[in-house]
């Protein structure tokens with residue numbers, strides 16, 4: 001046997017599948033009868049549930065990612081994008097960060113490229129909107145919120161100040177509510193260092209097209225979350241859509257209009273565009289059509305799982321597994337085992353997991369949870385949120401660093417400086433060159 005396993009995407013599914021294969025195929029990897037290649041534009045896996053805490057400055061950005069080359073020493077990691085899958089000829093087109101695209105042949109394929117933000121053709125959205133899926137977006141948002149406080153403190157113009165201090169989040173699922181709650185908490189905390197900004201001067205607006213927030217924790221806890229957000233002074237607009245945001249002028253479907261410098265878009269996800277570039281079958285929602293055994297329907301030697309896959313939920317006939325980490329991690333384990341079974345000519349097993357509910361952080365010492373029917377709120381839920389994610393974040397190294405960050409935060413006030421200039425590191429040097437020319 002001389003088999004090459006190519007894994008497209010090094011996120012939850014990709015990294016955990018490779019980790020499982022690394023453990024189960026030790027002998028084959030040593031004698032080189034099996035090779036594993038993981039392809040991802042980044043050299044790390046992002047632990048997305050910690051992005052809101054990274055945005056709020058409770059965790060260092062480096063501690064919410066797991067370095068793929070360290071976690072997967074027996075796999076080859078290639079950084080770049082897969083842009084096409086030709087499963088009929090068993091090859092993918094790989095576009096590296098630098099250099100010419102090339103084709104990579106494989107024997108077994110794992111599609112694990114996750115999802116991207118699902119946007120709508122709303123005027124102005126691309127000009128001022130920012131998503132909340134990557135560590136880059138989370139940190140840019142942190143810098144932006146703090147920078148807007150600096151702008152507001154430093155201007156005499158009432159309109160500029162009002163616009164700077166208005167923050168809009170569209171989409172009240174996990175990502176939106178957690179991002180908003182953590183950033184609002186951080187901004188409120190930071191206002192104590194500004195002489196002319198009171199917490200009540202900062203306006204947060206959460207826009208949601210349906211009539212509920214945080215459906216992941218169920219109706220009762222969702223209602224509690226809504227009340228909690230409103231008590232904090234956050235304007236939550238249900239059954240409302242963003243109509244336009246041209247030049248930062250926000251228009252909502254309920255007739256409200258105002259200016260905002262910051263708009264976060266977290267209104268859902270859709271499968272990575274790579275799924276449409278090739279010959280893998282798609283379901284009616286544009287995800288890779290997947291069987292209960294996590295193989296790509298109607299094919300041999302191709303597997304898929306996670307946000308890009310339409311995996312039938314065998315615990316809930318007629319439904320599909322929701323795109324979340326709870327499924328992604330467990331699917332990766334079964335997927336890895338099924339690859340090993342394929343290599344050994346054994347019968348594949350089904351993926352079966354009943355969704356157990358969720359925990360969400362809503363800022364320091366605040367949270368909401370509904371897990372195995374146990375409903376918690378406030379401090380207890382926040383503690384559960386932290387302990388659960390600490391147990392889940394990959395590698396002992398990350399766990400220790402996360403605990404260290406949280407422990408330091410107990411004794412010292414959080415960092416509240418905007419390092420936005422890190423996004424334009426050459427500006428200072430360019431200005432120096434220009435000045436020397438004069």
Ligand SMILES: Cc1cc2nc3c(=O)[nH]c(=O)nc-3n(C[C@H](O)[C@H](O)[C@H](O)COP(=O)(O)OP(=O)(O)OC[C@H]3O[C@@H](n4cnc5c(N)ncnc54)[C@H](O)[C@@H]3O)c2cc1C
Nearest residue numbers: 009011012013048049082113114306307323324325326328
């Ligand atoms: C802010 C936030 C908070 C969340 N909180 C929770 C939570 O508390 N609980 C929960 O269960 N879920 C949560 N989720 C959802 C969860 O993170 C996702 O469902 C999970 O990451 C899906 O895993 P995946 O492997 O399918 O995709 P990902 O983990 O996103 O991995 C996909 C990988 O593929 C790479 N990739 C993309 N395109 C290509 C390409 N063309 N070629 C090569 N590589 C590519 C990407 O760079 C990425 O590394 C949260 C999500 C967000 C954004």
